[in-house]
Amino acid sequence: MSASFEQVRGESLDAALSRARDFLQVAGVASPWADAQLLAAYALEEELGEPVSLGRVQSLALLGQPAPQALASLVEGRGQRIPLQHLTGQAPFRSLTLEVGPGVFIPRPETELLVDHALAAYRQLLAEGLADAQGDNLLLDLCSGSGAIAAALATEEPGNRVLAVELDPQAAAYTRRNTADLGVEVLEGDALELPRGLEGQVALIATNPPYIPRGAYQLEPEVADHDPELALYGGGAEGLDFPLALLGRAAELLKVGGYLIMEHDDSQGPALAAAFAAAGFERVESLQDYGGKPRYTAGYKASRAPKNVKE
Ligand SMILES: C[S@@+](CC[C@H](N)C(=O)[O-])C[C@H]1O[C@@H](n2cnc3c(N)ncnc32)[C@H](O)[C@@H]1O
Known part of the structure; x- marks a missing residue:
């Protein structure tokens, strides 16, 4: 200009x-x-x-x-x-003010709503006796970026063990900074591999992974030029390669009755709902964002492995 x-x-x-x-x-x-x-x-x-x-x-x-x-x-x-949040170095997220800048995805308002659903489900797990009322439950934010989801979970449901996983070292530096005072454990690496050794033990996973189908949209300059590429594209024609792989990993990590909620593109709801069921989730639901678009898929890990699931 x-x-x-x-x-x-x-x-x-x-x-x-x-x-x-x-x-x-x-x-x-x-x-x-x-x-x-x-x-x-x-x-x-x-x-x-x-x-x-x-x-x-x-x-x-x-x-x-x-x-x-x-x-x-x-x-x-x-x-x-240049995104407003890069100019100010801050992004509001629920009750928090997060530090952001070049190299980290700016948290969006729709992810605040994902946290609402995650917290409601967590409280339901408590009511059903599937989470420990004394705290000490394992809550995961996979693909944590600024640490927004992990920080909100740790702040709004204190007393649990909250883990955040982020692959990109530059982003992980923000994850650490934004969660440093909240007791969140930050793991730097691939969310398809980390955390290790906690299979079948996690009560709740809330994730906003990269999911955009490449080439499907003309992205605004704030996104195309300033959000890290690793944060954006899900891979494959539908942008679902990574979300589907993450769904499989989440199914391994959750304990029976545990809850998974995943944010996604509004074109991906039906495919993800089917994939959740095939991966062994029950009470699968598609949830809408502020604009009424299907933006999140969620479900509870069933007590039995799914039958006839094709690899
Ligand atoms: C859409 S951003 C979401 C960030 C944050 N959770 C939020 O909602 O604002 C996706 C994040 O996933 C990270 N990421 C991409 N691939 C990953 C992987 N294999 N393992 C862990 N993190 C990954 C990106 O670096 C990026 O920070």
Whole structure:
């Protein structure tokens, strides 16, 4: 993009916000007004040295506050379609603020909903006596990236043993940083192999693996240019090669009655539901995201191995 968003000497926050919104809109940013305000909040926080809510941004704009110095370069960067979260170095996820940046997948709002389902199922396992009410259950986040799922599980159901597995060393550094104070065990390596020695012992697996079918979509620049490739593509024509392999591994790790929930592309629901049943899961369900699209498949490991499952 050739246009630039220059600092205007003595410009008010109010005027700079309007200009930023228009600039981001022209640059093709999906939510230009929200992003302009979020960047202003971040720049004001840096300048004032204290937290600044979006409501406060509005109040300060009304009161004639000057635009913060750092806003221009932030808006400029966002206009180049650098993800907002890379500019601020932070991503909100449920009650947490995670550290993110180049080299790690930015957690998405739909994965917050995956955690809701995982926690509801975990509480159901407790009610059914399939999880230990004293805690000490094994909860896994396979393909952990920023550690979002693991961190949420550890925060919202404390007292359990939570493991996070991440293959990419750069991403795993974020997994470790974001879960360091939460007692999560981070394993760096292939989720088709790790953790070892816990087969048949895991109560719950919540996973958002790479699943995009390559070439199926025109990805936005924020995704195509900034999310790591390893985080995106599931492999094979349908993007299902890795998710299906992970399903097989999850079936080995779970104990009988244990719960698996997997996020996936909205085209993959029927194939995954069939694969869950074939892999020995029961009460298999397809769950929808905020947009009403089938985004997660979940089920409980059955007490008996499936019959007539073809390899
Ligand atoms: C879609 S991202 C999800 C990250 C995080 N769970 C979230 O929801 O924000 C998928 C993650 O899986 C990791 N990954 C890809 N292949 C893997 C493998 N074989 N074993 C472990 N992690 C893998 C990627 O590096 C990436 O961090």
